[in-house]
Amino acid sequence: MGAAVRWTAAFFTVADAVRVGYNRLQNPVAAMFSKRETVRQNNIQTEERYMGMNIVCLDLEGVLVPEIWIAFAKASGIPELTRTTRDEPDYNKLMNWRIGILKEHGLGLKEIQDTISTIDPMPGAKEFLDELRSITQVIIISDTFTQFAGPLMKKLGYPTIFCNSLETAPDGEITGFKMRIENSKLTTVKALQSIGYDTIASGDSHNDMGMIRASKAGFLFKSTEQIKKDNPDIPAYETYGELMAAIRRALAD
Numbered sequence: 001m002g003a004a005v006r007w008t009a010a011f012f013t014v015a016d017a018v019r020v021g022y023n024r025l026q027n028p029v030a031a032m033f034s035k036r037e038t039v040r041q042n043n044i045q046t047e048e049r050y051m052g053m054n055i056v057c058l059d060l061e062g063v064l065v066p067e068i069w070i071a072f073a074k075a076s077g078i079p080e081l082t083r084t085t086r087d088e089p090d091y092n093k094l095m096n097w098r099i100g101i102l103k104e105h106g107l108g109l110k111e112i113q114d115t116i117s118t119i120d121p122m123p124g125a126k127e128f129l130d131e132l133r134s135i136t137q138v139i140i141i142s143d144t145f146t147q148f149a150g151p152l153m154k155k156l157g158y159p160t161i162f163c164n165s166l167e168t169a170p171d172g173e174i175t176g177f178k179m180r181i182e183n184s185k186l187t188t189v190k191a192l193q194s195i196g197y198d199t200i201a202s203g204d205s206h207n208d209m210g211m212i213r214a215s216k217a218g219f220l221f222k223s224t225e226q227i228k229k230d231n232p233d234i235p236a237y238e239t240y241g242e243l244m245a246a247i248r249r250a251l252a253d
C-alpha cells in the first residue's frame with residue numbers, strides 16, 4: 001500500500017516536472033504570438049476609431065429617445081400636442097402652435113420637465129451609442145431644447161449634443177424659443193464638412209432629410225411608412241443592429 005502511494009507520488013512528480021519544462025519551452029513562444037495579436041488588435045481598434053475623418057450625426061427624438069412632445073401630450077391629456085415634425089414639416093410653425101396650446105392650458109417648462117424626467121432612452125439606445133462612440137465621433141443634432149435634453153443626456157452617458165434653447169418667463173411660462181441657426185441639421189453637417197469631416201447621418205423625420213441627403217451616407221431610422229415611401233433611395237432601418245452595421249460599412253468606405 002505504502003509502496004503504491006510512493007510510486008504514484010513519484011509518477012506525478014515526474015509528470016509535473018515534464019509539464020513545467022514543456023510550458024517553459026512553449027510559453028515564451030505563445031507569449032510572443034499573443035503579444036503580437038494584442039498589438040494587432042489594438043492597432044485595428046485605433047485605426048478603426050480614427051478611420052477617415054468621419055463624424056456620425058444622429059437625430060435624438062424618435063431615434064435614441066421617444067418623442068418628448070408625444071410623452072407630454074399623454075401625460076397632460078392634450079392630444080393636439082401629439083403633432084410632431086413628422087406631421088408638420090415647418091418647425092417654427094409647429095413650435096409656435098405648441099407654445100400657444102401650452103399657454104391656453106396654463107402649462108409651462110416645469111410641467112414638461114416633470115414628464116421628461118420619467119422618459120427613458122429607447123431600449124438598446126445607450127448600448128448602441130456607447131458602441132458607436134467607441135469607434136468614431138458622434139454628435140447628436142436635435143431640434144429640441146437644452147432645457148429638455150439635459151436629463152436625457154445623463155441617461156445616455158453625456159454624448160455631445162447640439163440643440164436650441166427655450167425662452168421662459170420667471171414663472172416658467174414658455175414665451176418663445178431661440179433656434180441656434182436656420183435649418184440647423186443641414187447647416188451643421190455642412191459646417192462639419194467645411195472643416196474637413198465626412199458626415200454620416202441618421203434620423204427619423206422630415207427635419208432630418210437635409211443632413212441625411214447632404215452626408216456621404218444617410219439612413220432613415222424607425223421612420224414612418226410615408227417618409228420611407230417618399231424617399232425610396234434612402235436605406236431605412238428599424239433596429240440598432242442594422243443601423244450599426246450600415247454605419248460601420250459607411251465608415252469603412
Ligand SMILES: [Mg+2]
Nearest residue numbers: 059061062205
Ligand atoms: Mg426625430
